[in-house]
Amino acid sequence: MAIAEFLLFVLIATLGGMFLCGANDLITIFVAPECFSLCSYLLSGYTKKYVWSNEATTKYLLMGGASSSILVHGFSWLYGSSGGEIELQEIVNGLINTQMYNSPGISIALIFITVGIGFKLSPTPSHQWTLDVYEGVRFVR
Secondary structure, three states: OOHHHHHHHHHHHHHHHHHHHOOOEHHHHHHHHHHHHHHHHHHHOOOOOOHHHHHHHHHHHHHHHHHHHHHHHHHHHHHHHOOOOOEHHHHHHHHHHOOOOOOHHHHHHHHHHHHHHHHHHOOHHHOHHHHHHHHHHOOOO
16 A cells, blocks of 8 residues: 555545544434544555454454444434433433433443444453554564
8 A cells, every 4th residue: 555545544534534523413422433444454454464463353253243233222322312312411411301211221331332432442341352453564664
């Protein structure tokens, strides 16, 4: 890959992070980290001639896809429980007005959202794939 493609991926990842900082609805909260993640997948597979790099990129892509699907499932539970709202303030108002904030649906939504974000950030219970990715990416010079 040329340096222009590398810089393009870094700039798009930065743009995704900037959109995430200003997000106030569920769609932007999902699309902005995906923009960041897709560029991270491409950058982890930057060198194709190393087998470790290819394996790391494949693991990163599969775990990222799984975490995205779990996150979207949690967002769909939250969307349904709030009465069809996508903006965060409207979701809070909808949950308070309908007394749904103590329902099992909200608990399920928060569990799925926490697990989805947890796999993206890779804290202690969900960090099995992270070490392989770090080991495979270190061959990039």
